[in-house]
Amino acid sequence: MKEQGKIFLGFAVFILAIAITYGLWAKEAAGTTALFMAFGLCAFIGYYLAFTARRVDSGAGDNPEAEVADDAGEVGFFAPHSWQPLSLAIGGALAFMGVIFGWWLLYWSIPVIVIGLYGWVFEFYRGEDQNQ
Incomplete structure (x- = not known):
């Protein structure tokens, strides 16, 4: 989860830079607002993942030497026949x-x-x- 949080926070910083550049250059309210909202959503998800990563054990995705099979196993329960x-x-x-x-x-x-x-x-x- 640490890596995923870093990815989302990095993407949030990138979107913030794009939103500021777009807002100053285009002077268009709808696109600027949408970019700032996208920044907020990415920052929110990145913060949640980074905060949660401190409270849970590190998974296979946080180990750079992990194999794909290390993350195998039961993911959860999904209803097989829901309408x-x-x-x-x-x-x-x-x-x-x-x-x-x-x-x-x-x-x-x-x-x-x-x-x-x-x-x-x-x-x-x-x-x-x-x-x-």
């Missing part, structure tokens, strides 16, 4: 189409998003997967 991301994608697509075609479309998209989000959060608390 909830599809409902969230449909609800999100309807919401973005609501911005284009009319805000009235949000009346149909928000319930789809809420149902999909509720289902995704609680999908392992019902049915055969329910803990007793």
Whole structure:
């Protein structure tokens, strides 16, 4: 994580230099604002990774002599048969189409998003997967 934090912080410094140069040269508000927001996001992620790297053990990515196989193993648990991301994608697509075609479309998209989000959060608390 240390290396990843350094990469993001270095990228944040680069974007900051580009944002200042672009702002002084182009005098255009939208692009300058977007570049400064990109700087903030990179700095935020870089700080989080650097801060977290101090509290956790160093991984294979921090060892310059590590092999690819050193980082192998279980990554985590992923739901093998979840339909909830599809409902969230449909609800999100309807919401973005609501911005284009009319805000009235949000009346149909928000319930789809809420149902999909509720289902995704609680999908392992019902049915055969329910803990007793």
